Amino acid sequence: MKKRGHDPESVLHTAVGVFNERGYDGTSMEDLARALGVTKSAIYYHVPGKEQLLGRALDRALDGLFAMIGDERARSGRAIDRLEWVVRRSVAILAERLPYVTLLLRVHGNSPTELGALERRREFDRFVSALVKEAAADGDVRPDVDPALVTRLLFGMVNSIAEWYQPARGGSPDALAEAVLKIAFDGLRV
Amino acid sequence: MKKRGHDPESVLHTAVGVFNERGYDGTSMEDLARALGVTKSAIYYHVPGKEQLLGRALDRALDGLFAMIGDERARSGRAIDRLEWVVRRSVAILAERLPYVTLLLRVHGNSPTELGALERRREFDRFVSALVKEAAADGDVRPDVDPALVTRLLFGMVNSIAEWYQPARGGSPDALAEAVLKIAFDGLRV
DNA sequence: CTGTTTACCGAACATTCGGTCAGTTGACAA
């Protein structure tokens, strides 16, 4: 049953892997073809071009994140609990869709595709930032650090996971999320 | 006394700025020339080429970090205190040399220059990792999270500062370091 | 004024880039 060749999905999968190794701009269609074991032109049979490949990958990351913040558990309840849930789910999505999210986190805004992704990402950030602000207003997070700064540092920590996490080696995503929450919420000092 | 033109230093300064905006691979010598207000060829009068520009920038970041971990305060005393000092200084260096460190944190390893920088960076990481492990052995950091993981998350948070910090707007580097330490060491929950 | 040096320009270089297209291949259906 195994088809010998590729399809749009397998091309995207391989492409995203190479994009993350070399960087999007540092990856040529020739590099991509080599990784797929075909010629450059074969890629264009399955996929319209390089930038669309990027676009599809970024959408995959963003769709995951937006689906999450659309969930009831991100929208009702005590802000600190919603925040905890969002952090936990963010780590999970990062782990599930690792290469796609990694790509998203490295976007510069060099093309319409990238600019669009950046805008959606900022929208996500605004949602989280509002959550932190609410939790601070509730008196559930320390008042001596600016909520905007808390948001950036907290999600800086979460997002940094993309730089080193390997699903094969590292522990389960759940354990990872647990570690993040322990450190960020309760601190690493005994 | 002010010369009208550029010199190697001013070219590097501008170049690093553009590299960070567009990404190193996403920046052409033409982009660079435009930012400098000269032609492409003029750049080669001041500087040997694109990759050397990168190399000099990366060295500037790495030299700062290695100078720090060479300091006495990173090498003697209680591990947890040394760790705190290293975090504080890391934030300071990141703020001082922001564009250079930002560039370093985005390196992929696509050229000998980048591979060399990556290796030096890993050496820095090993130093910090050893510090955290020592502090854990001393019983000064929570024992329920793997020290290697603590290192990555802690410095993931520190390094994420490069993605948004603007010396003009954001508060002082000292205040920033203080916020990082509060969250990471004592947690953001009240 | 003359000669030299500094800082640059414009044109061109070879190479690589993303992308196109006419044609080939091989599995399968009739």
Add this chain to the structure above:
DNA sequence: TTGTCAACTGACCGAATGTTCGGTAAACAG
């Protein structure tokens, strides 16, 4: 056996890439 068609190749395109080079205007030194 023949015809179809999805999957692919190889040759090629114009544009963009990093870099080189011959020339030159302006500042300066004698």
